Amino acid sequence: MNILVTGGAGYIGSHTCVSLLDKGHKVIIADNFYNSRKSTVKLLRQITSKEIPLYQVDVTNQSAVNKIFSEHQIDGVIHFAGYKAVGESLEVPLTYYWNNIISTLVLAKASRKYDVNRFVFSSSATVYGDNEVPFVETMNPLPTTNPYGETKAMCERILLDFSRANPKLSVALLRYFNPVGAHESGLIGEKPDGVPNNLMPYITQVVKGKLEKLKIFGNDYPTKDATGVRDYIHVVDLAEGHVSAIDHIQKGAHVYNLGTGRGTSVLELVKAFEKANGIKVPYEFVSRRPGDIAICYADASKAKREFGWTAKRDVIDMCRDAWNFENQSKSLVEYK
Numbered sequence: 001m002n003i004l005v006t007g008g009a010g011y012i013g014s015h016t017c018v019s020l021l022d023k024g025h026k027v028i029i030a031d032n033f034y035n036s037r038k039s040t041v042k043l044l045r046q047i048t049s050k051e052i053p054l055y056q057v058d059v060t061n062q063s064a065v066n067k068i069f070s071e072h073q074i075d076g077v078i079h080f081a082g083y084k085a086v087g088e089s090l091e092v093p094l095t096y097y098w099n100n101i102i103s104t105l106v107l108a109k110a111s112r113k114y115d116v117n118r119f120v121f122s123s124s125a126t127v128y129g130d131n132e133v134p135f136v137e138t139m140n141p142l143p144t145t146n147p148y149g150e151t152k153a154m155c156e157r158i159l160l161d162f163s164r165a166n167p168k169l170s171v172a173l174l175r176y177f178n179p180v181g182a183h184e185s186g187l188i189g190e191k192p193d194g195v196p197n198n199l200m201p202y203i204t205q206v207v208k209g210k211l212e213k214l215k216i217f218g219n220d221y222p223t224k225d226a227t228g229v230r231d232y233i234h235v236v237d238l239a240e241g242h243v244s245a246i247d248h249i250q251k252g253a254h255v256y257n258l259g260t261g262r263g264t265s266v267l268e269l270v271k272a273f274e275k276a277n278g279i280k281v282p283y284e285f286v287s288r289r290p291g292d293i294a295i296c297y298a299d300a301s302k303a304k305r306e307f308g309w310t311a312k313r314d315v316i317d318m319c320r321d322a323w324n325f326e327n328q329s330k331s332l333v334e335y336k
């Protein structure tokens with residue numbers, strides 16, 4: 001199939017392009033490089049030895065998006081493009097609502113106009129709010145603590161209504177847990193600007209000497225070692241989950257968790273990193289971060305049952321690959 005991947009130069013999008021191309025699909029990338037580099041697309045061509053048409057466009061621009069649909073016979077859309085920083089969404093909520101919701105509406109309208117009937121959307125476990133764990137797709141979404149989470153819940157509702165009005169349409173709403181790690185080549189991975197919001201790039205930057213110590217937010221949670229528990233998933237497993245979704249989705253709109261089903265505490269991840277790479281991670285405890293919940297992990301059985309997809313890589317793989325990427329990324333200078 002020809003798949004339009006919005007945000008295909010970003011962290012999850014780039015790995016998904018590799019997995020799609022590996023499975024024989026063709027990809028067309030649309031990205032405005034707001035949070036990524038054009039050089040990543042060059043690296044994707046290097047990793048896969050495949051042609052990848054690239055459109056440097058803002059996907060909130062309807063005519064620019066329509067142009068892509070008119071120039072390619074597109075069979076499906078995977079919509080990653082969006083803003084994702086929870087804290088920033090509290091500071092500039094309108095920017096978040098605009099980008100995340102308008103882009104979804106624009107792509108849905110183009111899909112309708114050009115009769116494209118497969119649509120995969122990047123949602124998030126954040127829509128579960130503080131439901132009981134494990135989070136199951138049948139649970140009602142709860143209000144989240146931030147505009148970012150609300151944009152995900154709203155886009156899910158928009159796409160649900162879109163599918164109800166269009167019986168030919170197949171929509172997968174994929175709720176991601178905590179993607180970490182990088183492609184085994186070490187060429188693509190997560191490269192945030194400034195101090196990372198996420199744990200793994202924080203760890204790798206501390207070990208690299210770019211930051212002094214890992215700040216662990218909260219050691220008074222009601223968990224096994226008093227630090228927060230998350231369902232970390234290797235980004236390549238997550239990417240493969242998208243290929244399964246695009247291949248297998250049925251008519252209608254369907255929600256799937258993409259997680260491992262296992263909870264790992266912050267301290268356990270730090271210990272796994274030390275074990276995988278033979279390096280100490282200096283850390284200190286600081287107070288909880290507002291809005292963080294104690295425990296979050298998936299019931300991952302639905303995607304296994306319906307797509308035959310399951311995460312294969314463990315935390316040691318995640319830590320090894322994240323560190324490998326952090327070490328190799330220096331060599332990316334030549335691509336900038």
Ligand SMILES: NC(=O)c1ccc[n+]([C@@H]2O[C@H](COP(=O)([O-])OP(=O)(O)OC[C@H]3O[C@@H](n4cnc5c(N)ncnc54)[C@H](O)[C@@H]3O)[C@@H](O)[C@H]2O)c1
Binds near residue numbers: 034099124
């Ligand atoms: N990384 C996570 O922990 C996580 C968890 C749950 C859900 N998600 C969702 O998954 C998606 C991808 O996340 P990611 O971690 O790869 O983020 P990312 O920032 O690395 O990738 C997003 C890409 O979209 C592009 N983009 C943003 N707005 C755009 C626009 N209007 N037009 C064109 N391109 C635009 C950015 O330049 C970037 O390349 C996002 O929608 C995010 O909300 C991410």
